[in-house]
Amino acid sequence: MNDDQLMTRIAAGEEAAFRLLVERWERQVHAFHWRMTGSREEAEDLTQDTFLKVHAHAGGYRPEGRFQSWLFRIAGNLARSWARRRKIIGWVRFDPDVHDRAGRGPAPDAVVAGDELRRRLQRALACLPPRQREALVLRRYHDLSQRDIAAAMGTSEGAVESLLVRALDTLRRELAPEPGAR
Amino acid sequence: MNHIDARLADWLSGNLDPAAREAVAAHCAACEPCRRRLEQGEAVWQALGELPAPAPERPAWEGIAAALHPERAKAGAPAWRRWSFPAAAAAALVCGVVLGDRLAGEPTGVARILTDDIIAGTLLSEDAAADLDGLIATAWNDPAQGGTR
Numbered sequence: 001m002n003d004d005q006l007m008t009r010i011a012a013g014e015e016a017a018f019r020l021l022v023e024r025w026e027r028q029v030h031a032f033h034w035r036m037t038g039s040r041e042e043a044e045d046l047t048q049d050t051f052l053k054v055h056a057h058a059g060g061y062r063p064e065g066r067f068q069s070w071l072f073r074i075a076g077n078l079a080r081s082w083a084r085r086r087k088i089i090g091w092v093r094f095d096p097d098v099h100d101r102a103g104r105g106p107a108p109d110a111v112v113a114g115d116e117l118r119r120r121l122q123r124a125l126a127c128l129p130p131r132q133r134e135a136l137v138l139r140r141y142h143d144l145s146q147r148d149i150a151a152a153m154g155t156s157e158g159a160v161e162s163l164l165v166r167a168l169d170t171l172r173r174e175l176a177p178e179p180g181a182r
Numbered sequence: 183m184n185h186i187d188a189r190l191a192d193w194l195s196g197n198l199d200p201a202a203r204e205a206v207a208a209h210c211a212a213c214e215p216c217r218r219r220l221e222q223g224e225a226v227w228q229a230l231g232e233l234p235a236p237a238p239e240r241p242a243w244e245g246i247a248a249a250l251h252p253e254r255a256k257a258g259a260p261a262w263r264r265w266s267f268p269a270a271a272a273a274a275l276v277c278g279v280v281l282g283d284r285l286a287g288e289p290t291g292v293a294r295i296l297t298d299d300i301i302a303g304t305l306l307s308e309d310a311a312a313d314l315d316g317l318i319a320t321a322w323n324d325p326a327q328g329g330t331r
């Protein structure tokens with residue numbers, strides 16, 4: 001049964017269909033919220049909130065084959081209001097068991113490889129402005145098209161493109177020394 | 183000239199048709215900055231793919247079923263976990279170090295000192311928290327954050 005069919009059944013009050021949908025998407029939704037918040041606990045709470053909203057709004061869903069985009073619009077809205085509530089927009093928490101809290105900025109000519117590269121990238125990703133991070137996460141990890149990201153984020157495709165370009169520029173500058181420094 | 187900006191993400195995610203790919207490749211053959219951006223972009227894209235996300239510790243359905251049927255939930259079950267300020271502050275400071283490096287500017291010093299406190303396990307004082315707010319207010323300025331909400 002595809003997502004649209006499940007949504008129709010959920011709107012009709014079938015809880016088993018809802019459970020199936022949750023189990024199908026929970027890892028993706030959790031991973032999205034984890035990348036947006038940097039916290040496994042926050043991600044679990046936001047994942048639950050996301051699905052409760054899916055349930056509450058199932059009657060308004062139009063089965064046009066774009067469930068993922070609709071799902072991530074809900075998830076993105078929740079992640080953004082979470083960031084606003086915390087009044088630390090653009091700054092996310094690091095799980096100590098996942099991130100390296102003691103990490104420092106690298107020496108300019110450091111050779112970046114392996115674990116060190118992953119650590120720096122993780123940190124740089126977490127420090128991107130939230131909308132840049134959201135666009136990049138949706139593109140890189142959830143395979144949404146620019147059009148679907150625009151729909152999910154309530155913005156234009158041009159704006160998404162610009163968010164992606166800026167996010168990528170920031171990350172590559174973070175990881176690669178400028179040519180003069182080599 | 184926009185160089186390859188408009189096609190960078192599509193290139194990296196493999197969403198360009200052959201003609202567009204060829205156009206990007208041709209541009210990069212003649213344009214050193216774009217070639218470098220593309221190469222570094224590919225390295226970033228690949229490295230991003232190697233960053234794991236942890237799996238949830240408990241099935242989402244547990245909490246969802248409890249929320250849908252509060253009458254079935256046991257009394258005393260843990261409610262929502264909430265954000266703890268020291269953890270938030272620690273995170274912001276780690277980010278501050280990155281940002282400070284990027285700007286090569288003033289916030290770095292403050293961020294580093296405070297980060298040391300966090301690492302040493304010290305909780306932030308109110309003053310330190312105020313410094314942090316100031317740091318956040320002044321250091322970050324992303325135009326995309328402005329108009330859209």
Ligand SMILES: [Zn+2]
Pocket residue numbers: 184185186209213214215216217
């Ligand atoms: Zn160029």
